[in-house]
Amino acid sequence: MAWVSWDKMTKSKQDGGLGFRDFESFNDAYLAKLGWRIHNNPSGLLSRVLTGKYCTDTPFLQVAHRSAESHGWRGVLIGRDLMMSNAGWALGNGESINIWSDPWLSHSEQARPMGPAPEQFIHWTVKKLMLPNGTDWNREIIQQVFPHEEARILSLKPSKTDVADKLIWLGTTSGEYTTKSGYLKALELNDTNPIPPTTVEVDWKKGIWNLQTAPKIKLFLWKIFKGALPVGEALAVRNIGSAQTCALCDSNESINHLFLHCDFAYNVWRLAPFSTCIDARGLLDLSTAWLGLCKLTCLPPVGISLGPLAPWILWALWLARNDRIFNNRGTTPEEVITKATAAAHEWL
Ligand SMILES: [Zn+2]
Incomplete structure (x- = not known):
């Protein structure tokens, strides 16, 4: 055909x-x-x-x-x-557009707010940023939710006639x-991108929201699995910045590389005080492995008895990565594990 x-x-x-x-x-x-x-x-x-x-x-x-x-x-x-x-969204009444995950800030390129998305706003549609009459913006709310995007948002005009939002193809x-x-x-x-993106989506309830862990960590996990964490690969997809490679080994900086497959991440997981040794490089991708990683139990005395350690490890890996990139400060895998367990203990 x-x-x-x-x-x-x-x-x-x-x-x-x-x-x-x-x-x-x-x-x-x-x-x-x-x-x-x-x-x-x-x-x-x-x-x-x-x-x-x-x-x-x-x-x-x-x-x-x-x-x-x-x-x-x-x-x-x-x-x-x-x-x-x-694709991008042409704004109508704002009812079909999620303020974080949908690209709605431009008609010429894919642009969405970069976050962080506070948990109470995660499911918001664009309509919630409008006044009750639905034809004008609520500037107070916009300043509260994304102060950096105010000018860009105000330049978009909500529909006066309550038409539905429309998906537009940006290639024509x-x-x-x-x-x-x-x-x-x-x-x-x-x-x-010769390797297909993650094909299995993580169970958001079991893998994020129901975990026994700090709210800020849940939010961080949500960003990882939603593809909203600004790793090199995600930035390249959105045409922001040029830092696409891992700061340590020149590989493409993807979520799977940063958190599992990089030598540094591999060593961090190997040092984690789990009852079984983890070979992170042998794991296909983070989404598929995630529920299993959250089930791993820790050894005493460093081990924590309540809540999974894996989320804290991801978090500490992310902090170490940012320290490396933005503060030019190196961290050892031992320090990452110490930081993850200390933060988990502190939260408990
Ligand atoms: Zn690397």
Whole structure:
């Protein structure tokens, strides 16, 4: 069906033959077209069949990847993720836009507030930043929630007529998705990001909110799993800054690298006073391993008897990373573990 246009788009490459990247990118771009159609035509047959089966609890744009899902549905979600990687929100009544996780601050690039997101505002929609009449901003609230973004927010105009928020594709001037522009975006992503992003989403209740740990640590975990922690890779995706590599080893600074796979993180986990030794480099990714890490019990006397230590280890790793980058101060793995256990004890 859609393969007809594939020829045209990749004609220039035909001499050298088509690589797997081209094929993969075109396939993703076509799947994103499906995603665009499902989102924009929710009453169509395709949308009703698919969302009726797979999105009963969660809206299509938010539904998570599951480890066991059908091949076809997995493809639809890959397309949706490509679509969302280059989409933004045009403000209407603000009811469909989450103030933290959705890109809504610009119509030319993906821009969302950087946080930190205080827990009481995490689920807020943009509508909550407006006056009760819904047609103007509530400046007092905006100053309270994101003082740094006030000017940018005030430059956006809420709808006077209560129209719904609209998803716009940033790859075309019309804001409509096209397979061609999707293909170009997919090529770019598949080139810079050959490893697919985390495919399993962490159980937010068990893995974050219900943990026996400090509120600030829960918030920190939420940012990690929401992709809102400003690590090099996340900043590069948002085109902010150029520091994409780990300050210690020049690898791509991703969440998994920083917290598990870097030599430094590996040594920290190895030193942790758990009853079993942890080989963090052997763990596939943080989301998949997270619940298991939280279940690890600690050895006396340093071990803590109440609440998991793993969240504090992530937190101490993050502080050590920031100290390294912003204060040019090195930390040893031993110091990180000491800091994590001390902070956990102190909280208890
Ligand atoms: Zn590293």
